[in-house]
Amino acid sequence: MDEPLQEFDVVALLNDIPEYELFAGQTGAVVYVHDGGEAFEIEFPLTARRSLVVSVVRNQLLKLKGQLYSRAGI
Numbered sequence: 001m002d003e004p005l006q007e008f009d010v011v012a013l014l015n016d017i018p019e020y021e022l023f024a025g026q027t028g029a030v031v032y033v034h035d036g037g038e039a040f041e042i043e044f045p046l047t048a049r050r051s052l053v054v055s056v057v058r059n060q061l062l063k064l065k066g067q068l069y070s071r072a073g074i
Contacts, residue, residue: 005040005058005061006030007030007033008030008031009029009064010065011027011030011040011062011063011064012026012064013025013026013028013060014059014061014062017056020054026044027064028042028043029043039058040055040056040057040061041054041055041056042054042055042056042061
């Protein structure tokens with residue numbers, strides 16, 4: 001079923017979040033895990049120097065394989 005998510009995992013949105021102009025399929029990285037994995041802070045890169053961090057519940061996310069960021073830094 002759903003794989004557990006942890007910090008630095010790459011995810012894709014399953015639903016639009018129109019109030020932040022984020023759309024299904026947009027990718028980001030987990031930067032913080034809330035409540036034992038019920039919700040997450042996800043960083044979505046918007047441009048080369050700009051990103052947005054949004055709280056998202058687990059059922060709105062799909063875990064992807066690969067890396068969005070290097071664990072050693074960008």
